[in-house]
Structures are given as structure tokens and as C-alpha cells.
Amino acid sequence: MILSWLRGARRPRAVAIDTALWKRVTSPWLFMRGLAEPDRARLHALCERFLGAKRFSGAGELALSGAMRVEIAAQACILVLELGIDWYDGWSDIIVYPAQFMPEREVEDEAGVVHVTRDPMAGEAWLGGPVILSYEDVALAGDRHARVAGYNVVIHEFAHKLDMRNGDANGFPPLHRGMDAREWKRVWSEAFADFTRRAEAAERLPGRRGQAALDALPIDPYAVESAAEFFAVASEAFFETPELLAPAYPAVYEQLRLFYRQDPLARLKPAGGS
Numbered sequence: 001m002i003l004s005w006l007r008g009a010r011r012p013r014a015v016a017i018d019t020a021l022w023k024r025v026t027s028p029w030l031f032m033r034g035l036a037e038p039d040r041a042r043l044h045a046l047c048e049r050f051l052g053a054k055r056f057s058g059a060g061e062l063a064l065s066g067a068m069r070v071e072i073a074a075q076a077c078i079l080v081l082e083l084g085i086d087w088y089d090g091w092s093d094i095i096v097y098p099a100q101f102m103p104e105r106e107v108e109d110e111a112g113v114v115h116v117t118r119d120p121m122a123g124e125a126w127l128g129g130p131v132i133l134s135y136e137d138v139a140l141a142g143d144r145h146a147r148v149a150g151y152n153v154v155i156h157e158f159a160h161k162l163d164m165r166n167g168d169a170n171g172f173p174p175l176h177r178g179m180d181a182r183e184w185k186r187v188w189s190e191a192f193a194d195f196t197r198r199a200e201a202a203e204r205l206p207g208r209r210g211q212a213a214l215d216a217l218p219i220d221p222y223a224v225e226s227a228a229e230f231f232a233v234a235s236e237a238f239f240e241t242p243e244l245l246a247p248a249y250p251a252v253y254e255q256l257r258l259f260y261r262q263d264p265l266a267r268l269k270p271a272g273g274s
């Protein structure tokens, strides 16, 4: 009783999002396709709690507008629509740069020599720390004319955040009761090996043929970087382009359906069909 009272007292206040702004900002996105009205309303309410719980700041002189915050909140909250906002507990900052940012990093090469690198980044998620985003990339996800259908930096970074609920990002988030950890490992490692083979074969092709083969892959070839990146990229595709992910990797789709407790592919099928 006392505990629940304390929890209630500590809960941050929700920030109201105007309905017209909400509709305008969320309508272009692929992940909103087929989402039923009651689910949209729940997502709206979840975003209001998210805005109350997280601290947004613009970096590099970016003036972060209300619409930008709502855009980021909606993309972040679609992942936890059926899990709850508590899955994002334990950290509070979202830092947004106007475009890709170039953090200075020390990287040790195979010979043990430390180099300072400055690679442009679209987004980053820190264990127990902030999510950092490039707004140019956030906006790109809403551009249906962009070639990169399924590219969504916000879903990507927040998938890492869920993965980090049980330690470093490794493509193995905490599973729900009833999910099978061995099945999860088997499915993901088989798909990762298969996708790596396909992406490497595409990269070996020369010039335009190579580019066409990379473009034809069902998910972003960045997924080959690691098991953690594969999970984050597959999560982008799960919400944005399930019609590409599910036929290519049905077992991965099924594990994501169990994990996120959503079925974005089913939402695309016309109502009343068998």
C-alpha cells in the first residue's frame, strides 16, 4: 500500500499533446499503417507520459520544437505500446543534434594501437545513459519518398535500449514468461548467419549490380555489424516494413511478435479477409 502510494507520488506528470499536432506529426509514418483507432489513442497517451518522463535537449544549436519531441516520442513509444513505458526506466536524457554528429572516440586496432576516430553517427544509445539522435535522420524516417524504406533511427536506438535492460546490447533482451530463450538464440543466430552471407555476396558484386543487390536485401545491411545491430535493424523492419521482413525471416518475425506483443503485418491485411 505504502509502496504503491510512493510509486504514484513519484510518477512524472504527463505532458499533453494537442490532437491536431499529434495527427499531423504521426500520419506519414509507415509504422502507423493499419493501427486501429483505440491503439492510436493508447499510443498518444503513452507519448504524453513519455514526454513527462524524459528530458529532451537540443545540441549543436538545434531549437527543439514541440512537434520534433512528439515525432521522437511516437517512434520510441511504438516499441513499448504493449510492454509499457517502464521498459524505458533507469535513464532520462534524449539529446538531439540537427544532423549527424561526430563524437571523438579512441579505438584500439588489432595491433593494439589506439587511434582517435570521428565517424558521423545518426544515433547512439548509451547503457544507463542518454539516447542521442540526428534530427535529419529522424525526419528521414517520415519521408516516404526516401529510398531507405524501413530506415528508422529512433526505433533502432530504442530497440538497443530494450536490449540493454539486461546488460550490454547483445541482441538478447529480457524475454517474457512463456518465451523460449534457446529458441530465441537459435532463430537469431541462424538468421544472422544467413543474412551476413547474403549481404557479403551482394557486396562482392561490382558497381551498380552490387548496389542493386544491396537494395534488394529485406533489411538494412548495417545489420551484419553484430547480433545487437541485427536485432535493432530487424526491429526497424518489424515495425516499418513487416511485409519485407516476415517472408524473408519468418522465424525472426515470430520472435519479434512475441517480444513486442504486436503483429504489424496483420495490421496491413484488409479487415474481413481470411
Ligand SMILES: [Zn+2]
Residues within 6 Å of the ligand: 156, 160, 228, 229, 232
Ligand atoms: Zn545500432
